[in-house]
Amino acid sequence: GENVEQHPSTLSVQEGDSAVIKCTYSDSASNYFPWYKQELGKGPQLIIDIRSNVGEKKDQRIAVTLNKTAKHFSLHITETQPEDSAVYFCAALGSGTTDSWGKLQFGAGTQVVVTP
Amino acid sequence: DVKVTQSSRYLVKRTGEKVFLECVQDMDHENMFWYRQDPGLGLRLIYFSYDVKMKEKGDIPEGYSVSREKKERFSLILESASTNQTSMYLCASRPQGSDGYTFGSGTRLTVV
Secondary structure, eight states: OOOEEEEOSEEEEETTSOEEEEEEESOTTOOEEEEEEEOTTSOOEEEEEEETTOSEEEETTEEEEEETTTTEEEEEEOSOOGGGOEEEEEEEEBOTTSTTBTOEEEOOOEEEEEEO | OOOEEESOSEEEEOTTOOEEEEEEESSOOSEEEEEEEETTTEEEEEEEESSTTOOEEOSOOTTEEEEEEETTEEEEEESSOOGGGOEEEEEEEEOTTOOOOEEOOOEEEEEO
16 A cells, blocks of 8 residues: 655744655555645645646645655745644545555654744 | 534543544535544544445554444444544545545544
8 A cells, every 4th residue: 555754754944944845655556645734723734736747836835846756745835934833744645446546645744843 | 615523622531431433524525534643653544435334444443433324424433442542533525536635623532
């Protein structure tokens, strides 16, 4: 089945700086890669996603890149603000006939702290 | 917006009790999921269901069972709660043919 690894586990950045979180996946059949943000006391919320036929996607201050050959994808947050402080999870969705089909596998999460 | 509602935010149960965690979604989604969230381990899939009365084991089903008698409701059952089941439990739903998951706010369960 799919295995997703996420680094770093914690990330402290100064307000205004950029933050980068990296994930790798094992199942080459995975074709959908969402990123979730979880604030304290809340469930994960989808912030951006990318499909395997796209190399990069951007939405305002956040962007995601995907390297299918290397099986890794990254989240980039620019001009960080205190409200970006949260736990971020990457995930991969299996496809086709693998046993990962239809099931999101998550990374371990990254605690991002943005200091003013 | 799709809403996924978990009936309890916090629960405290005793070892050996039978525990029911309830999840309801209001958008007629076919697929529903139960994850548990532990620090350093991310979200791990316990069980999922792709239709009424259908269920599939996830990665960590031991000690759990599920029930889906109605499309909108997916229940997670701890047959005999143990302290190692103390965790945050997250329910999610997804419509057929879509990749997007919607999560509930979670139930923090403490087993003493």
